[in-house]
Amino acid sequence: MTIIIALLMATLMPLGFLYAIKAIDFYQTGNLKFIAISGVWGVIAYLLAAQINPALISNGFASRDMVLRYIGPIIEEVLKGIILIVLIRRTEFKYFLDGAIYGFTIGIGFAIFENFEYVLGHSSVAIELAISRVLSTNLIHATGSALIGIALGLARFDRSRLSRALYLIGGLVLAITIHSGFNNMVNDRVALLFAVIAGFTGAGAIALAARRGFKDEESWVHEKITDTEGVTRGEAEVVQRLDDVNQLLAPLAERFGVEKASQCEKFLFVQAQLAIQTKMMDKLQDENMRRALEKQMKDTRKQMDVVRRQVGSYAMLYLRNIFPDNDPTIMNLMKSRIEASAAVNKDKVGTGIWDLNDRLKINQLKRSFLFQGLSDKALDAIAQMVREHKLVEDDVLVRRGETGDSIFMINTGWFKVVTEDANGGELIINKTGPGEIIGEMALLDEAPRSATVIALAPAKVFELKKDAFQEILDQRPDVALALINGISSRLRFSTTYIQKAIDWSQKIAAGDYSFIEYTQQQNSKDAESDADKADQLLSAFFQMVESVKAREDDLKQRLEKLELKIDESRRKQEFEELTGTDFYANLKAQAKKMREQRIANQDEE
Amino acid sequence: MNQGKIVSIHSFRGGTGKSNTTANLAAQAALAGKRVGMVDTDIQSPGIHVLFGLDENKMGNTLNDFLHGKCTIGEVALNIGEHAADSEGRVQLKGKDIWLLPSSIRGREISQIIREGYDVNRLNEGFQTIIKELNLDYLFIDTHPGLNEETLLSIAISDILIIILRPDNQDFQGTAVTVDIARSLDVPNLILMANKAVPKYDFDDIKKKIEDTFNAQVAGVLPLSFDLADNASGDLFSLRFPDHEWSKALRGVADAILEIK
Numbered sequence A: 001m002t003i004i005i006a007l008l009m010a011t012l013m014p015l016g017f018l019y020a021i022k023a024i025d026f027y028q029t030g031n032l033k034f035i036a037i038s039g040v041w042g043v044i045a046y047l048l049a050a051q052i053n054p055a056l057i058s059n060g061f062a063s064r065d066m067v068l069r070y071i072g073p074i075i076e077e078v079l080k081g082i083i084l085i086v087l088i089r090r091t092e093f094k095y096f097l098d099g100a101i102y103g104f105t106i107g108i109g110f111a112i113f114e115n116f117e118y119v120l121g122h123s124s125v126a127i128e129l130a131i132s133r134v135l136s137t138n139l140i141h142a143t144g145s146a147l148i149g150i151a152l153g154l155a156r157f158d159r160s161r162l163s164r165a166l167y168l169i170g171g172l173v174l175a176i177t178i179h180s181g182f183n184n185m186v187n188d189r190v191a192l193l194f195a196v197i198a199g200f201t202g203a204g205a206i207a208l209a210a211r212r213g214f215k216d217e218e219s220w221v222h223e224k225i226t227d228t229e230g231v232t233r234g235e236a237e238v239v240q241r242l243d244d245v246n247q248l249l250a251p252l253a254e255r256f257g258v259e260k261a262s263q264c265e266k267f268l269f270v271q272a273q274l275a276i277q278t279k280m281m282d283k284l285q286d287e288n289m290r291r292a293l294e295k296q297m298k299d300t301r302k303q304m305d306v307v308r309r310q311v312g313s314y315a316m317l318y319l320r321n322i323f324p325d326n327d328p329t330i331m332n333l334m335k336s337r338i339e340a341s342a343a344v345n346k347d348k349v350g351t352g353i354w355d356l357n358d359r360l361k362i363n364q365l366k367r368s369f370l371f372q373g374l375s376d377k378a379l380d381a382i383a384q385m386v387r388e389h390k391l392v393e394d395d396v397l398v399r400r401g402e403t404g405d406s407i408f409m410i411n412t413g414w415f416k417v418v419t420e421d422a423n424g425g426e427l428i429i430n431k432t433g434p435g436e437i438i439g440e441m442a443l444l445d446e447a448p449r450s451a452t453v454i455a456l457a458p459a460k461v462f463e464l465k466k467d468a469f470q471e472i473l474d475q476r477p478d479v480a481l482a483l484i485n486g487i488s489s490r491l492r493f494s495t496t497y498i499q500k501a502i503d504w505s506q507k508i509a510a511g512d513y514s515f516i517e518y519t520q521q522q523n524s525k526d527a528e529s530d531a532d533k534a535d536q537l538l539s540a541f542f543q544m545v546e547s548v549k550a551r552e553d554d555l556k557q558r559l560e561k562l563e564l565k566i567d568e569s570r571r572k573q574e575f576e577e578l579t580g581t582d583f584y585a586n587l588k589a590q591a592k593k594m595r596e597q598r599i600a601n602q603d604e605e
Numbered sequence B: 001m002n003q004g005k006i007v008s009i010h011s012f013r014g015g016t017g018k019s020n021t022t023a024n025l026a027a028q029a030a031l032a033g034k035r036v037g038m039v040d041t042d043i044q045s046p047g048i049h050v051l052f053g054l055d056e057n058k059m060g061n062t063l064n065d066f067l068h069g070k071c072t073i074g075e076v077a078l079n080i081g082e083h084a085a086d087s088e089g090r091v092q093l094k095g096k097d098i099w100l101l102p103s104s105i106r107g108r109e110i111s112q113i114i115r116e117g118y119d120v121n122r123l124n125e126g127f128q129t130i131i132k133e134l135n136l137d138y139l140f141i142d143t144h145p146g147l148n149e150e151t152l153l154s155i156a157i158s159d160i161l162i163i164i165l166r167p168d169n170q171d172f173q174g175t176a177v178t179v180d181i182a183r184s185l186d187v188p189n190l191i192l193m194a195n196k197a198v199p200k201y202d203f204d205d206i207k208k209k210i211e212d213t214f215n216a217q218v219a220g221v222l223p224l225s226f227d228l229a230d231n232a233s234g235d236l237f238s239l240r241f242p243d244h245e246w247s248k249a250l251r252g253v254a255d256a257i258l259e260i261k
Helices: A001-021 A032-058 A063-088 A097-123 A123-135 A138-155 A161-187 A192-227 A231-239 A244-254 A258-283 A287-310 A313-319 A330-346 A355-367 A376-385 A440-445 A466-473 A476-507 A513-521 A530-563 A568-579 A584-605 B018-031 B048-052 B064-068 B107-114 B119-135 B149-154 B169-184 B204-216 B226-230 B247-261
Strands: A389-390 A396-398 A406-411 A414-422 A426-432 A454-455 A459-465 B003-010 B036-040 B098-101 B136-144 B162-166 B189-197 B217-223
Touching: A001 A138, A001 A192, A001 B098, A032 A063, A032 A097, A032 A530, A063 A097, A063 A138, A097 A123, A097 A138, A097 A287, A123 A138, A123 A192, A123 A454, A123 A476, A138 A161, A138 A192, A192 A231, A192 A258, A231 A244, A231 A258, A244 A258, A244 A313, A258 A313, A287 A313, A355 A459, A355 B149, A376 A396, A376 A459, A376 A466, A389 A426, A406 A440, A414 B169, A426 A530, A440 A466, A440 A476, A459 A466, A466 A476, A476 A530, A568 A584, A584 B149, B003 B018, B003 B149, B003 B169, B018 B036, B018 B048, B018 B098, B018 B162, B018 B247, B036 B048, B036 B119, B048 B098, B064 B107, B064 B119, B064 B149, B119 B136, B119 B149, B119 B169, B149 B169, B162 B169, B162 B247, B169 B189, B169 B204, B189 B204, B204 B217, B217 B247
Parallel strands: B003 B136, B003 B162, B036 B098, B036 B136, B162 B189, B189 B217
Antiparallel strands: A389 A459, A396 A454, A406 A459, A414 A426, A414 A454
């Protein structure tokens, strides 16, 4: 019975260490198949060593002491390391974190079977032996091969064969040294406590190294996730905060169920792995390895698509919007809750403030031409995604030239759509109000915002992020169609607007300003048709023409002002100075004489 | 038969386009079949030769030589129709009776005449002589801006005085004094010409305002033109670009001169 207990302890405790080390592999880059291979190889290495070591002694090649202290560690570490040299070529072996885990597994596999040999061979002290071995020798075995694994993992990204070989040799020498040092210490019969300390020190160092490897990977994920193919912005944001994944997904689990949440989790981890693979592609030098990685990335993407489908679009929308750009402040939250409950109380009794708030949003969303045709269920999902903003007069909703990643639906209030004229003045090109959509153009063509939109009075809008919007467009052709209709009616308005602008410009060119008065009359009426609306909007522009005309008239007046500036006293003074000289008197007399003479000459002829 | 007329072109300030106007007016007169001479009396900063493509080597004797008694006035006159009808605009002057009496562009000779001065009476005699020798209908005198002794002389002996002004305050003030002087010296014909008028103004209005202010005929309001500036004084603009607004207005001024009996 004690034997069985001892054997169980000798097996399960090392596996416990392995589990602890494996937990460091947060992104699960380590491959379970490879871990199994490593474990099995550890056993094989043990079996080989168990043949070789005694043979060396029995052949008289070396003394038992010699084998125990030096030759044994060399043979055992080399044997254990062989499989790592094979595994390192594979894409499943990503970084030294994986190397540490695979190596650790080999050591543990080796150690468990070695434990069996010792426990079975010393049945009287089986349990004590099992415990002391597990805490010391087993950890040293695991440490040794983990070191080799780490060295190989580090060598992976090195270009030159020589330095890769040096990494391997370095790791091997280190492993052998530690192993041999430990064996020497044990052989010299130091207290068990020191052996245990040595074992834990080794394993602790490996755990720290593995942790370091994880930190590197984490930074790669953060670096690469935003430009990893197939990962949307909202998703990337969630992946970047995977460290508290359970907390992240708690609300999702509540709404969509635990199974959905775990699918989401898997989805996020696949994305993180894809990000790590993307980074690896940057780092890997070896062409063969790069090709293999490329293939694996393809598989990862496929896997991601599979999981994405499992998660489904509405849960996915929710997932992507776990982190809105600006988290609402407590005050806003309070206010909207109070408002929602106040609004709802007027209607029927609800089940809870939040549900009713959603209900309210659904009703408001329905007012937009975009969402009119959607079912309540679909609207419910959209209502989860939109955020409400409140604006006061003169608040800028979108600014011309900025890149936008949201569309807005006006809930209440009116906005002016403005652009700049050549002098930097504000030029109103449209006005828009409840139910209208703003900013969809920038999302579709990815060009900067085409105009600035400013609140004319206090207003409320719903904001919908690009990801969510595009997901809806993907899922709902009727929404896409409504969008096209909306854009086409806007285009028709633009055509009317341009036509008017051309007509009136031609009138101005012909010097006919009479229509300006007419447009000002129009301005006071309610616009009914596109043409009326264009009249109104353009009237502001053509009022500028009037001021231009006034300026032109003013310029024409300037000459008159110049003329007035002749200084008559200066004129007189200068004239007197010039004519007051003898030279001038003489000149004048000569000139007179000359002219008289010429007239006389002419008369003669 | 009428004796040749002396046409002085004057402006109170530099930069009014005086040399350019003189050369183009003279060329227009020559094109109209008149016998025409041009004298560059802007001895301190001669410029008209450029419009006829002349440089130091192509010029023979200069007005400076005449004033220092080194040659006769007749030896100064260079026949443009013969020697300088070598550009797209000037080629139209081939065979026409048009002469230029240039000032020296040699720095040493310019500084000498500024230092020593010259006898304005000799200049006057030279004018009379060349009119007779070449049997000129018109002698155009490109004067130095401002009102110094030789300018006063050329105003005094003019049959026609053309005062160029830009429509701005400073030119108005200076032009007013020049007009007074011309009247005091009994110049028989006084013509005003506005040049470099900014096109945004109403030209008819400018004309009227100048006429009202100076009580004199305004023969033309010529626009400020980048095309003209771009020509960089390399050719006779009114010959090369006869359809340009500036050229049309200049011909108006030339007509006003030719109309005077």
